[in-house]
Amino acid sequence: MKCIRKGIRGKTLIAVALAGMTAFSMTACSKKQASGTAAGGKSQLARITVEVFDRGTDGGKSDPTKNNWTDWIQQKVLEDENIEVTFVRVSRWEEIAALNNLMAAGNPPDVCLTYSAELVGNFRDLGGLYDMSPHIDTLLVDLKQFLGPDLAIPGRDFIQRNQDPTTGQVFSIPAKRMNTAQRNIFIRKDWLDKLGLPLPTTKEEFYNALAAFKEQDPGGVGKNRVIPFSMTTDVVWTGGNIIIPFMDPNISPKELWINTVIDRPFLVPGYKEGVRFLNKMYNDGLIDRDFPLYKSEEEMTNLLKSGMIGSICHNWDQIYRESAALLSDLQKNVPGADMVPVDCIESSDRITHKSAYDMAGLNYFIPASCKNPEAALRYINWLARFENYHFLQVGPESIVHDIVDGIPKIKNGEGLWIQNSAQNIDYTIIMNGLDLGDPDLTARALANAYPWPADVIANAYTISMRNAKPGPIIPVTLSAAGPVTQTLVDKGNSLLIGAVTTSPGNFDKVWDEGIADWLASGAEAVRQERTEKYFQP
Numbered sequence: 001m002k003c004i005r006k007g008i009r010g011k012t013l014i015a016v017a018l019a020g021m022t023a024f025s026m027t028a029c030s031k032k033q034a035s036g037t038a039a040g041g042k043s044q045l046a047r048i049t050v051e052v053f054d055r056g057t058d059g060g061k062s063d064p065t066k067n068n069w070t071d072w073i074q075q076k077v078l079e080d081e082n083i084e085v086t087f088v089r090v091s092r093w094e095e096i097a098a099l100n101n102l103m104a105a106g107n108p109p110d111v112c113l114t115y116s117a118e119l120v121g122n123f124r125d126l127g128g129l130y131d132m133s134p135h136i137d138t139l140l141v142d143l144k145q146f147l148g149p150d151l152a153i154p155g156r157d158f159i160q161r162n163q164d165p166t167t168g169q170v171f172s173i174p175a176k177r178m179n180t181a182q183r184n185i186f187i188r189k190d191w192l193d194k195l196g197l198p199l200p201t202t203k204e205e206f207y208n209a210l211a212a213f214k215e216q217d218p219g220g221v222g223k224n225r226v227i228p229f230s231m232t233t234d235v236v237w238t239g240g241n242i243i244i245p246f247m248d249p250n251i252s253p254k255e256l257w258i259n260t261v262i263d264r265p266f267l268v269p270g271y272k273e274g275v276r277f278l279n280k281m282y283n284d285g286l287i288d289r290d291f292p293l294y295k296s297e298e299e300m301t302n303l304l305k306s307g308m309i310g311s312i313c314h315n316w317d318q319i320y321r322e323s324a325a326l327l328s329d330l331q332k333n334v335p336g337a338d339m340v341p342v343d344c345i346e347s348s349d350r351i352t353h354k355s356a357y358d359m360a361g362l363n364y365f366i367p368a369s370c371k372n373p374e375a376a377l378r379y380i381n382w383l384a385r386f387e388n389y390h391f392l393q394v395g396p397e398s399i400v401h402d403i404v405d406g407i408p409k410i411k412n413g414e415g416l417w418i419q420n421s422a423q424n425i426d427y428t429i430i431m432n433g434l435d436l437g438d439p440d441l442t443a444r445a446l447a448n449a450y451p452w453p454a455d456v457i458a459n460a461y462t463i464s465m466r467n468a469k470p471g472p473i474i475p476v477t478l479s480a481a482g483p484v485t486q487t488l489v490d491k492g493n494s495l496l497i498g499a500v501t502t503s504p505g506n507f508d509k510v511w512d513e514g515i516a517d518w519l520a521s522g523a524e525a526v527r528q529e530r531t532e533k534y535f536q537p
Helices: 007-034 068-081 092-105 117-125 141-147 189-195 203-216 240-246 253-258 271-283 298-305 326-333 373-383 386-394 439-448 454-465 482-501 504-533
Strands: 046-054 083-091 112-114 173-177 183-188 311-315 339-342 360-365 401-404 407-410
Touching (some): 046 092, 046 112, 046 373, 068 373, 068 386, 083 092, 083 373, 092 112, 092 117, 092 482, 117 482, 141 173, 141 373, 183 189, 183 240, 183 454, 189 203, 203 271, 240 271, 240 311, 271 482, 271 504, 298 326, 326 339, 339 454, 373 386, 407 439, 439 454
Parallel strands (some): 046 083
Antiparallel strands (some): 112 360, 173 360, 183 311, 183 339, 401 407
């Protein structure tokens, strides 16, 4: 991802724009709130804009701002709340740069979303966000009830997860993850079977299997074309389950929290060795030579669907998602092909440690530029009502789901009914994952939500969650990362790509110099702030 406005200049542009936006909105918003309801109690017509992620149209995806789902939302929220909604697309893959530019220009959507807590912190510190705390028990009643208590911070409601402990202000609210599984490593089982190899259970067996793919070409794609393992430029994610197990399994929660900067544990002891292992794989010809060119997933997924890739690391259920259609398209193109998850990269204690999500996911917020924050809040609360998010998740019967044993079984809708993201999470921004209002029904439906046997999905989930845990949650307000988030993301990506692709003899030099530059570019200031503010919950 590239950001047009970086460093001091970018921060200044955003600060100037937000200062003006804040001064205007303090009066404009209060007037809007005072006049939001007409005589007789019926809300006046309000108009808001809402961000939606654009994931491209590959695989039959629809225009995220104009399809049957957006039409349904617009019609029903108009009927229920007298609110007209216009959706604004933001690239999922360049969301930080895009939101920076929108905020700097003074015209962001009225309801924004991002996976970067640091970005939200920067906008907050620059005075660019609307404080939602006064409305939690009035306009956000349904949302508060849906989110429930915060299991990571006893005594606090989840809606207050991002609350400033000093002022009590709430400038953003996290989506609730319905399951916390993160990633899996997937491997071509049919290739293993042709070679007489078992599913790998250690990193040595995994490495040897990839080497066999390269040398023996079990898929018959051509020895110069076979790709044992592929990634994208987002090595943190698409190499994560290989790197993370190399981290010190005995590290204290304090040291782990302090040394994890913008969700990147580069500074945690052992992480470097995980990258070194990827460097060995690359230099031995086991990793796609062209991965540094893959800024999005399209190139990698097209190669996988064509049958050329032997293994990837991705979302725990990525190959089974019909929105991605990885396994289904692979099997259409290569009859008999199969891909399965494996649990094989063990740590120094011989345990296959992995990362799991915290129950807090994406963050949504209302910029200070919003001319009608009351309407924006009412829209967010509207999403928390079961009848609304339920339809967005399962859609109309026989078109997007069938009822099997009394439970919705999601199928891939066609045309304007296709779900561009799993369970339409790009529209149900208050949550990530399926919720049927009953934990037992939801658990049964989770396995039913794919066009694959339930035991296949259950196995993938079990493998992803085995020995997996989220990082520690420390409820403090952090600011240092906000202004340098994009810089650290960009430099972090470049660091990892350079370290993976350099010669083995040059690895330490590339890594150490890259880390020194990363620290000097803001990571050290972030780590220092985390050191000063850490406390034992």
